[in-house]
Structures are given as C-alpha cells and as structure tokens.
Amino acid sequence: MKKMMFLFCLMTVSLIVFSQTKQASISWDKTVHNFGTFKEEAGPQTCTFTFTNTGNEVLYLTDVKASCGCTTPEWTKEPVKPGEKGFVKATYDPKNRPGKFNKSITVSSNADVATSMLRIEGEVIPREKGIEDFYPRNIGDLRLTTSHLAFTKVYNTETKSDTIGIVNMSSEPMEITFENVPPHITISVEPKKLAGKKTNEPYGQKGVIRVTYDAKKRNDYGFIMDRIDLVINGKKVDQNRISISATIEEDFRHLTAEELANAPKIEFETIDYDFGTIKQGDKVSYNYVFKNTGKSDLIIRKIKASCGCTATNPEKMVIKPGESSHITATFNSTGRTGKQSKTITVITNDPKQSSITLKISGNVE
Numbered sequence: 001m002k003k004m005m006f007l008f009c010l011m012t013v014s015l016i017v018f019s020q021t022k023q024a025s026i027s028w029d030k031t032v033h034n035f036g037t038f039k040e041e042a043g044p045q046t047c048t049f050t051f052t053n054t055g056n057e058v059l060y061l062t063d064v065k066a067s068c069g070c071t072t073p074e075w076t077k078e079p080v081k082p083g084e085k086g087f088v089k090a091t092y093d094p095k096n097r098p099g100k101f102n103k104s105i106t107v108s109s110n111a112d113v114a115t116s117m118l119r120i121e122g123e124v125i126p127r128e129k130g131i132e133d134f135y136p137r138n139i140g141d142l143r144l145t146t147s148h149l150a151f152t153k154v155y156n157t158e159t160k161s162d163t164i165g166i167v168n169m170s171s172e173p174m175e176i177t178f179e180n181v182p183p184h185i186t187i188s189v190e191p192k193k194l195a196g197k198k199t200n201e202p203y204g205q206k207g208v209i210r211v212t213y214d215a216k217k218r219n220d221y222g223f224i225m226d227r228i229d230l231v232i233n234g235k236k237v238d239q240n241r242i243s244i245s246a247t248i249e250e251d252f253r254h255l256t257a258e259e260l261a262n263a264p265k266i267e268f269e270t271i272d273y274d275f276g277t278i279k280q281g282d283k284v285s286y287n288y289v290f291k292n293t294g295k296s297d298l299i300i301r302k303i304k305a306s307c308g309c310t311a312t313n314p315e316k317m318v319i320k321p322g323e324s325s326h327i328t329a330t331f332n333s334t335g336r337t338g339k340q341s342k343t344i345t346v347i348t349n350d351p352k353q354s355s356i357t358l359k360i361s362g363n364v365e
Contacts, residue, residue: 024082025055026111028118033090035122040098046091049118053080055111063108064088071103071120090120098126131167131203139230140237141170144209148243154215155251161212164242168194168204172233176209179229184217185244187228215248221302221347222355223247250301252351264321265294266350268358273329275362281334287326288358292319294350301354302347308332309342309360333364340364 033047053059059080064073070093076086090105100123107116135143145165154160166189168174174194178187188210197204218224225245229236255263268290275284292298298319305311310332314325329344341361348354 022056024053024057024059024080024109024111026059026107026109026113026116027052027054028116031117032119032121035092035120037123037125038094039125040094040096040127042094044091044093045122046089047120049088049090049105050085051080051087051116052085053082053111056082057110058082059086060110061086061088061107062110063106065106065108066090067104067106070094070097070101071105073105075107088118090118092120092122094124098124100124131169135165135167138169139240139242140232141168142174142176142230142232143167143169143203144242147241148245149211151213151244151246154213154246154248155253156215156219156221156248157251159212159214159216160246161210163208163210165206165208166194167206168196170204171196171198174204175233177231177234179231181228182218182226184214185226185228186212186214209242211244213244213246215246218246218248221248221250222304222345250347250349250351250354252354255351260351262295263351264292264296264298264319264349265352266298266346266348266356267291267293268356271356272359272361275331275360277363277365278333280337280364282364283330283332284360284362285328285330286360287328288344289324289326290319291324292321295321297321299349300346301349303327303344304347305329305344306342308336308340309344311344311358327358329358329360331360331362336364338364 029050035045035047038045061075064075066073072091074089080086088105088107092103102119102121105118107118108114131143135145137144137147143166149162149164151160151162173196175192176189181187190208190210194207195205223245225243227241227243230240230242268288273286278284300314300317303311303313308331310330312328314327316325319325327344327346331342341359344358346356346358
C-alpha cells in the first residue's frame with residue numbers, strides 16, 4: 001500500500017513538473033543597450049534586442065511599449081517556435097533632446113515570465129544652434145522669433161510695449177508694412193528697411209517689430225486676440241499674419257482699504273455643473289445662480305463662453321448689494337462625442353475675484 005502511494009505521488013509530481021515545463025520561455029541576448037555619446041544631428045539611433053524561445057510552446061509577443069514617444073519600437077509579430085529567435089528593435093530620436101537619456105521598453109508575452117524590461121541609454125551632444133533656432137517662424141523670406149506676441153496681463157489703465165525679433169533671409173532689401181491694425185495697437189519696424197544678405201553670408205540684417213498695446217483704447221476685458229497682416233515689399237505672402245493677444249484686467253490697485261471693504265462681492269452657488277450623459281444633438285442648459293454679498297453695486301463687465309457653449313447675460317448687468325441673479329449656460333452637443341468640458345468666463349468689478357470661470361461638463365454618446 002505504501003509502495004502504491006509512493007508511486008502515485010511520484011507520478012503526480014512528474015505530471016506537475018511536466019505541465020510547468022510545457023510553456024514558452026523567453027531568453028534575451030541582452031536587456032540593456034548603451035548607444036554611447038553621439039551628436040544630435042546624427043539623427044535617430046537604432047538597436048536590436050534578440051531573444052530565443054527556450055520553452056516548449058510557441059511564443060507570442062502580445063505588446064511592446066516604450067516609456068516615452070522619443071523611442072519607437074518594432075518587434076516580431078509572428079509566432080516564435082521553440083528554439084527559434086525573434087527581435088525587438090528600438091529607435092531613439094535625439095532631435096531637441098540633448099543630454100543623457102535612459103529609457104525603458106516593456107515587452108509582454110505568453111512566456112513563463114510574462115513581462116520583460118529592456119533599456120536603452122546614452123548621451124546626446126547638442127547641435128550648434130543656427131538662425132532658424134533663434135528665429136523659428138517665417139513669413140516668406142522673413143524669419144521671426146515668434147508669430148504670436150502675448151501681453152499676458154495688461155491693466156485697463158495701462159499701455160505696454162514689446163518686440164518681435166526679425167531677420168531678412170533674402171539677398172534683397174526688405175521693407176515691411178502692416179494692414180488691419182486696430183486702433184489700440186501701434187506697430188512699426190526698426191530699422192524701416194532690412195538689408196539683404198551679402199555673398200557667402202547666411203542671413204541679412206536683423207531688426208525688430210515694435211508693438212505698443214493701449215488697453216485704455218481697447219476698452220474691453222479678458223483674453224483678447226488681434227491678427228495683423230504683414231506686407232513685404234508691397235506684396236502679401238502666404239501665412240502672413242502675426243497674432244497679438246492680451247488679457248485685460250481691471251485696475252484695482254488704487255483702491256484704499258476702506259474702498260476694498262465696501263466693494264462688491266460675487267458668490268456663485270456652484271461653478272461646476274455635470275450634465276451626465278446625453279445623446280449627440282441634445283442641448284442642456286443650466287442656471288448658475290449668484291449673489292452680490294458685497295456692499296456696493298456689482299457690475300457684470302463681460303460674459304464669454306468657449307466653443308460649443310452659449311451663455312446669456314443676466315436680466316440686469318448691475319446687481320445691488322444683497323440681490324441675486326443667474327447666468328444661463330447652454331451646451332449644444334451637435335457634432336460632438338465623448339467627454340466634454342466647456343467654460344464660461346464671467347468678468348465683474350469684484351476686486352478680489354474679477355474673473356471667475358464656470359464649467360459645464362459631461363459625456364456625449
């Protein structure tokens with residue numbers, strides 16, 4: 001009886017061991033590759049990790065993921081039979097990524113060890129910057145440091161100035177003029193005419209576009225965008241616009257402590273509304289109720305909704321102390337699917353929070 005039990009246990013153990021070994025297994029020739037030091041202008045660098053299926057079943061690579069978008073992997077898509085080899089190829093793009101790097105690649109498979117970690121490392125020597133790096137935008141043969149000049153914050157009592165660097169890339173003199181300039185913007189070029197590049201020179205004369213923004217003349221609040229057309233030597237070229245933006249805020253710096261204590265104050269019951277899930281084409285509306293809890297008149301300066309959403313002004317734009325009102329926001333889901341999040345910016349004369357952002361969000365099926 002004892003002998004039979006021993007034989008039974010031995011057979012059971014043998015079956016377990018056999019079943020455990022009847023599986024794919026992945027063995028790598030290496031799991032780390034060092035590219036060493038190379039120049040950025042050398043371009044993408046590629047290495048190959050080779051593996052062998054040392055198991056008893058067919059091996060499948062189910063997924064290969066790199067730790068960042070700078071690394072692009074390729075891999076064996078076909079089944080790998082026992083004893084055969086496969087590969088994972090990793091390509092690292094050094095463009096605009098100077099310095100040392102250490103990236104990982106996660107390999108998933110049906111092997112006995114389901115996840116393998118590969119790693120690539122090295123150091124990128126930054127390339128020497130040229131004129132295109134310092135002047136990355138172009139309008140014809142004119143290169144600019146930027147095509148969007150942002151005055152991030154301007155008080156409604158202020159005038160601010162800034163410049164855009166420019167350089168003439170042609171061999172001919174260049175004269176720049178402007179069209180569609182609004183009254184609150186003054187714009188000019190210094191010098192008025194940029195000399196062209198001489199023989200064997202990479203570029204011509206440098207200069208600046210000088211912009212002055214007068215918020216008093218704009219007489220508005222919040223984020224404002226203006227677009228101005230450039231004319232070069234009397235001709236318009238493709239994509240010849242520059243953008244000039246400003247966020248205009250009311251100037252409360254002159255208020256005394258007593259005036260601040262007696263100022264208006266806006267308080268919303270809620271600033272976030274989730275409409276849940278709706279069908280495409282449906283519209284949803286919500287009333288954002290607010291109250292003037294301050295001690296003087298609350299003035300609604302401006303209400304602006306993001307794309308896909310509308311907001312109506314309250315019945316009165318001047319709210320007395322203690323009075324309540326509401327702003328109705330309507331979201332139109334036509335042509336939209338998935339998660340949605342829209343905003344309504346409310347600008348008032350409340351000195352402590354002159355700009356409030358309301359949010360309406362949900363899901364569109």
